[in-house]
Amino acid sequence: MSIFPLDSVRNATIDRHIELLLEDVREEIAGFPFSLDGELDIQDVLEVYDLARPRLNVLAASLSELRGAKGADIGTGFGFLPVLLARCGLQTLATETELSSTQFAAAHGIEIRPYRIGCAAPPIEPDSLDFLVLAEVLEHLKAPPKAVLRDLIPLLRRSGRFMLTTPNVARMEHVQALVAGENFLEPFPEEVPAGGDPTDLIEHVREYSVREVVDAVEASGLAVERVLMTGWGEAGYHPLPNPVANEIIVLIATK
Numbered sequence: 001m002s003i004f005p006l007d008s009v010r011n012a013t014i015d016r017h018i019e020l021l022l023e024d025v026r027e028e029i030a031g032f033p034f035s036l037d038g039e040l041d042i043q044d045v046l047e048v049y050d051l052a053r054p055r056l057n058v059l060a061a062s063l064s065e066l067r068g069a070k071g072a073d074i075g076t077g078f079g080f081l082p083v084l085l086a087r088c089g090l091q092t093l094a095t096e097t098e099l100s101s102t103q104f105a106a107a108h109g110i111e112i113r114p115y116r117i118g119c120a121a122p123p124i125e126p127d128s129l130d131f132l133v134l135a136e137v138l139e140h141l142k143a144p145p146k147a148v149l150r151d152l153i154p155l156l157r158r159s160g161r162f163m164l165t166t167p168n169v170a171r172m173e174h175v176q177a178l179v180a181g182e183n184f185l186e187p188f189p190e191e192v193p194a195g196g197d198p199t200d201l202i203e204h205v206r207e208y209s210v211r212e213v214v215d216a217v218e219a220s221g222l223a224v225e226r227v228l229m230t231g232w233g234e235a236g237y238h239p240l241p242n243p244v245a246n247e248i249i250v251l252i253a254t255k
Contacts, residue, residue, distance in 0.1 A: 002091065002211060002214045002215055002218060002224075003218055003223075003224070004214050004218065004224035004227065006210060006211060006214065006227075007245075008218060008226075008227070008228075009210060009227045009229060009244055010226075010228055010229070010243055011228065011229050011230070011239040011243045011246065012054070012057075012058045012228040012236075012239070012250060013059070013073045014054070014183055014232040014237060015057055015059055015064075016045060017062035017195070018057045018060045018061050018064070018084075018088075019057060020055060021060070021084060021087050021088070021093055022057060022060075022084065022233075024087075025049075025080065025083055025084055025087075025126070025201060026046070026049060026050075026053075026239035028104075029042075029046060029049055029104060030042065030046060031046060032107070033037045034080065034103060034104065035100075035103060038216045044196035045078065045219060046124055046159035048077075048078065048228075049078070049080055050233050051232045052080060052136075052232075052235045052254075053188075053233070053236070054079060054231055054232070054233070054235075054237060054248070055135065055136070055155060055165050055236065055250060056081055056084055056214060056232055057230075057236075057252070058073060058165075058228055058250050059081060059085075059133060059135065059163055059165065060081075060084050060085060060088055062085075062161075062163065062226075062250075062252055063085060063090060063131055063133075063161070063163070064081045064088040064090075064187065066090060066091070066130060066131060066161065067088065067090065067091055067238050068089060068090070068091075068179050069091070069130035069131055069153065070091045070092075070124070070128070070129060070130050070131075070163075071085075071090060071091070071092050071093075071129050071130055071132055071133065072092065072093050072119070072124055072129055072131075072133070072155065073085075073092055073093075073094045073095070073129035073133045073134050073135065074092065074095050074115070074122075074132065074134050074152060075095065075097075075117065075134065075137035075140075075233050076094035076095065076096050076102060076112070076134075077096065077099075077102075077136070077225060078101055078102065078104055078105070079094055079096075079102045079104055079105020079106070079108075079110055079112070080104070081094075081133065082104075082105050082107045082108075082110040083104065083110060083133060086108065086109070086110070088224065090131075092110065093110070093111040093112070093113060093124070094110055094111070094112050094113070095112070095113050095114070095123065095124075096114070096115070097108070097113035097115070097116045098216060099114060102241075103110055106126065117137070117141060117143070117148060117151070118143045118147070118148065118151070120142065121151070122152060122155055124155045125155070125184070126154045126155055127154070127155070127156070127157050127158075128155060128157065128160065129155050129156050129157060129160055129164060130156075130157060130160050131156075131160060131161040131162070131163065131223050132153075132155055132156050132160065132161075132162050132163070133163045134148075134152065134162075134163070134164045134165075134168075135163070135164070135165040136165055136166065137166075137207060138164065138166045138213075139167055139204040139205065139208070140194075140203075140204065140205060142199060142205055144216075145208065145212070145213070145217075146216050148221050149216060149217065149219075149220040150220065151219065153196065153220045153222065154253065156255045158255055159254060159255060160251045160254070160255045161252065161253070161254055162217070162252075162254070162255065163223055163250070163251065163252055163253075163254075164213065164217065164249075164250075164252075164253075165248055165249060165251075166207070166208055166213060166248070166249050166251070167207050167208075167247060167248060168202065168207070168208075168210065168229065168244070168246060168247055168248060168249050169207035169208055169209050170209050170244060170245070170255065171238055171247045171253075172191020172246075173243040173247075174243070181235065186202040186203060186204060189201045189202070190200065193244040208249070210227060210244055210249055213227075213228065213249055213251055214251065215249060217253050221255070222253035222254060222255055223253060223254050223255075224251060224252070224253045225252050225253060225254055226251075226252045227250070227251050227252075228243075228250040228251075228252070229243040229244065229246040229247075229248065229249060229250070230246060230247070230248045230250060231246050231247065231248055233245055234248055
């Protein structure tokens with residue numbers, strides 16, 4: 001049973017100062033000489049960034065008060081968040097399985113450490129971080145949330161801040177699909193190599209509800225302080241009135 005009352009879930013607000021920083025970062029991304037494979041071009045990278053902007057705003061706004069603090073962004077992807085946080089006065093190292101995706105962050109002085117969640121110990125000393133971010137990662141993992149957090153939470157110092165974002169399985173588009181007799185789950189591909197795992201070929205292995213995320217974080221020993229809801233791209237700036245119908249869960253907790 002959750003200690004955090006789920007009727008306290010609220011829609012996130014947009015920090016206008018952070019928006020100015022986000023626009024500066026976007027201009028730099030547009031002019032950055034990415035070495036991209038044939039499946040991506042700069043417009044694809046900008047689309048990823050634009051989809052992420054609302055949650056990047058919420059994360060940066062919630063961490064900016066910790067100016068001078070040291071933290072980590074686990075599974076950083078392109079590394080947009082550490083670059084943004086550096087402009088808020090935070091020291092952020094990052095981890096990623098494929099370092100080739102992090103060239104923008106590396107060029108901006110962000111330390112990137114290779115790490116595949118669940119396959120090895122985190123490359124970060126225990127009790128060494130003031131904050132830790134796990135953003136849009138949980139839904140890609142073939143591991144239960146409690147097991148993932150069991151590896152990561154020890155990296156935080158006492159009173160350290162933990163932030164998690166993940167898609168909300170109960171978002172309105174999913175509800176509408178079910179009401180229409182459709183399935184919102186990604187279908188397994190028809191052609192899977194012999195002995196292959198079809199979940200290797202879908203984007204989100206599993207999505208979670210607000211209650212599931214809260215329960216997993218509380219089970220790891222953290223105190224959930226806030227749960228905010230936002231969305232992808234423009235949807236994050238125009239949330240639905242019912243918070244739990246929006247697209248992205250943003251959870252903030254303390255060790």
